Amino acid sequence: xxxxxxxxxxxxxxxxxxxxxxxxxxxxxxxxxxxxxxxxxxxxxxxxxxxxxxxxxxxxxxxxxxxxxxxxxxxxxxxxxxxxxxxxxxxxxxxxxxxxxxxxxxxxxxxxxxxxxxxxxxxxxxxxxxxxxxxxxxxxxxxxxxxxxxx
Numbered sequence: 001x002x003x004x005x006x007x008x009x010x011x012x013x014x015x016x017x018x019x020x021x022x023x024x025x026x027x028x029x030x031x032x033x034x035x036x037x038x039x040x041x042x043x044x045x046x047x048x049x050x051x052x053x054x055x056x057x058x059x060x061x062x063x064x065x066x067x068x069x070x071x072x073x074x075x076x077x078x079x080x081x082x083x084x085x086x087x088x089x090x091x092x093x094x095x096x097x098x099x100x101x102x103x104x105x106x107x108x109x110x111x112x113x114x115x116x117x118x119x120x121x122x123x124x125x126x127x128x129x130x131x132x133x134x135x136x137x138x139x140x141x142x143x144x145x146x147x148x149x150x151x
Contacts, residue, residue, distance in 0.1 A: 003136035
């Protein structure tokens with residue numbers, strides 16, 4: 001199962017990347033996140049995060065590892081617990097917003113979350129598709145709102 005959304009904002013790619021590659025900011029833009037804490041590392045490759053999210057009324061915990069960190073271009077984490085492996089990847093593209101003299105630098109972020117379920121959860125995962133779509137829609141709006149507020 002996967003979720004993919006793109007958000008374009010009138011913010012420089014460096015600012016957007018710095019904000020989103022600090023995965024503790026998920027509490028600002030992902031409505032399902034209860035808390036995310038950095039366990040080790042400096043935010044770059046090999047950094048570990050512990051995430052607690054609420055999904056379908058239940059809290060679930062994932063331990064994430066930063067597996068790719070290319071400043072201004074790509075950021076990826078792999079999360080795992082007893083029932084799921086999640087691969088979250090964000091790609092960043094510099095864009096121009098507006099027209100003529102009023103144009104300014106912007107960024108398009110594409111966020112993709114791939115979920116591979118384990119055990120008995122794998123059998124019921126197709127029934128969760130509507131809930132995952134809703135989660136993706138809410139995270140997209142949350143990300144757009146949070147990135148638009150960056151100063």
